Amino acid sequence: MSEMTELKRTPLYDFHVEQGGKMVPFAGYDMPVQYPLGVMKEHLHTRAEAGLFDVSHMGQVMLTSPEGIEALGLALETLVPVDVLAVKPGRQRYGVFTNDAGGILDDLMISNTGDALFLVVNAACKQDDIIHLSAHLPDHVTVTEITDRALLALQGPKAAAVLAQIVPQVAEMRFMDSLRIAVGGSEWWISRSGYTGEDGFEMSVPAGEAVDFAKTLVAMDEVELIGLGARDSLRLEAGLCLYGHDIDATTSPVEGNIAWAMQKARRVGGAREGGFPGADRILRELTDGAVKMRVGLLPQGRAPMRDGTPLFATSESADQIGVITSGGFGPSVERPIAMGYLPAEFTKTGTEIYAELRGKRLPVTVADMPFRPSTYKR
Amino acid sequence: MALETKFTEEHEWLRIEDDLVVVGITEHAATQLGDVVFIELPDEGTVVSKDDEVVVIESVKAASDILAPLDGEIVEVNEALANDPGKVNEDPLGDAWFFKMKIEDLSELDDYMSEAEYKTYIG
Numbered sequence: 001m002s003e004m005t006e007l008k009r010t011p012l013y014d015f016h017v018e019q020g021g022k023m024v025p026f027a028g029y030d031m032p033v034q035y036p037l038g039v040m041k042e043h044l045h046t047r048a049e050a051g052l053f054d055v056s057h058m059g060q061v062m063l064t065s066p067e068g069i070e071a072l073g074l075a076l077e078t079l080v081p082v083d084v085l086a087v088k089p090g091r092q093r094y095g096v097f098t099n100d101a102g103g104i105l106d107d108l109m110i111s112n113t114g115d116a117l118f119l120v121v122n123a124a125c126k127q128d129d130i131i132h133l134s135a136h137l138p139d140h141v142t143v144t145e146i147t148d149r150a151l152l153a154l155q156g157p158k159a160a161a162v163l164a165q166i167v168p169q170v171a172e173m174r175f176m177d178s179l180r181i182a183v184g185g186s187e188w189w190i191s192r193s194g195y196t197g198e199d200g201f202e203m204s205v206p207a208g209e210a211v212d213f214a215k216t217l218v219a220m221d222e223v224e225l226i227g228l229g230a231r232d233s234l235r236l237e238a239g240l241c242l243y244g245h246d247i248d249a250t251t252s253p254v255e256g257n258i259a260w261a262m263q264k265a266r267r268v269g270g271a272r273e274g275g276f277p278g279a280d281r282i283l284r285e286l287t288d289g290a291v292k293m294r295v296g297l298l299p300q301g302r303a304p305m306r307d308g309t310p311l312f313a314t315s316e317s318a319d320q321i322g323v324i325t326s327g328g329f330g331p332s333v334e335r336p337i338a339m340g341y342l343p344a345e346f347t348k349t350g351t352e353i354y355a356e357l358r359g360k361r362l363p364v365t366v367a368d369m370p371f372r373p374s375t376y377k378r
Numbered sequence: 379m380a381l382e383t384k385f386t387e388e389h390e391w392l393r394i395e396d397d398l399v400v401v402g403i404t405e406h407a408a409t410q411l412g413d414v415v416f417i418e419l420p421d422e423g424t425v426v427s428k429d430d431e432v433v434v435i436e437s438v439k440a441a442s443d444i445l446a447p448l449d450g451e452i453v454e455v456n457e458a459l460a461n462d463p464g465k466v467n468e469d470p471l472g473d474a475w476f477f478k479m480k481i482e483d484l485s486e487l488d489d490y491m492s493e494a495e496y497k498t499y500i501g
Binding site: 033038230303331 | 437
């Protein structure tokens with residue numbers, strides 16, 4: 001980013017500064033990377049109680065059509081390898097936008113609001129996503145970026161009890177429910193989901209109500225503010241992809257190990273087989289397997305291994321076989337953890353390979369993800 | 379000869395003990411790094427030049443290097459620190475020293491900042 005570019009601020013910017021947030025540039029926004037508690041304690045607090053995250057930098061996009069929800073679903077299915085028609089009103093599903101080469105343009109959440117589809121996309125991709133949607137969806141679909149709402153996440157084992165004190169209806173929600181709920185005089189869009197591996201909620205609230213809501217939450221003993229630093233270590237322990245690192249425009253959903261996000265209806269022999277960008281490659285890989293795959297990695301020593309660390313078959317082999325795409329220290333698992341890409345023949349759990357760190361080859365074991373069991377309220 | 383603790387622009391502190399230079403990082407640096415989770419120390423006996431990367435220090439946020447403040451030989455490293463990296467956050471100016479160096483001429487430390495100068499430097 002050029003220094004001339006003005007960083008954008010979320011509706012909670014002043015609140016973050018007031019709360020001692022250390023602000024850093026992220027995806028064009030000035031965002032809190034941590035608060036006075038620090039990354040480690042913020043991470044552990046989220047796992048033990050409840051953490052509040054400002055994710056207002058993410059894109060909120062509404063798709064509407066006079067032709068109704070089924071026509072909308074069919075339209076979106078031309079851009080995602082997801083069974084959108086099966087997403088019932090009040091439910092949401094994870095998906096990806098694919099490109100013609102079978103790579104991933106972005107990953108997103110798709111909610112069926114009953115009469116519209118509500119998408120949450122990555123901050124760094126949102127402008128491109130909106131252009132992509134507008135260019136490729138049929139004329140009957142209106143693509144609207146929602147810019148008058150903040151997006152907050154409340155995550156952790158006490159999130160439900162805390163949020164129910166303000167919005168009692170959330171107690172009844174299940175994992176991946178996504179509802180419009182009247183709160184005070186306005187409508188909040190709440191889903192039971194998140195990016196930490198914990199039970200929790202994402203809440204789209206009118207921008208003008210965000211600060212009071214955040215203040216009410218942090219006034220509770222169970223709630224601490226959590227910055228981007230802990231958000232990253234939490235999602236890494238949960239085995240969740242960070243777009244631009246673990247998946248990108250060159251990696252397919254099969255390579256990215258998120259084939260579970262492609263339901264039967266869109267696979268070979270399904271009711272609406274293919275029909276999304278890059279279907280040839282992706283459907284072929286679903287049948288034949290991909291050349292490389294994203295796997296979990298456990299560095300055997302204590303040294304964290306970060307993205308970009310090259311991987312080798314043995315302690316001496318010359319040819320690089322793969323690369324770490326995300327890595328660091330996992331505060332809850334109390335050890336370094338990572339994920340990265342390896343050729344298919346090295347992806348079996350327990351396979352030992354080597355990473356080259358500061359000129360030394362260090363052993364790494366292929367491991368199952370998540371690194372810590374997720375606690376979703378199914 | 380410098381007896382007071384000296385400070386570098388790289389946020390290291392230097393202290394003379396038994397004719398050796400003891401090196402650690404300042405409280406300011408420890409706070410900036412955040413929770414330290416890993417430290418890789420050099421081998422004892424390593425001969426280093428000023429600005430060589432001698433210690434790798436990783437926090438939950440990122441990896442950084444500690445540079446040799448002077449030419450000399452690493453004669454002792456703090457193994458206890460490698461086993462308990464969090465000490466850097468708890469006691470950066472005391473228990474959490476990184477290594478001890480033997481240098482030619484202890485007066486080389488005179489070029490570094492005093493505590494008052496360092497406080498002005500970090501603002």
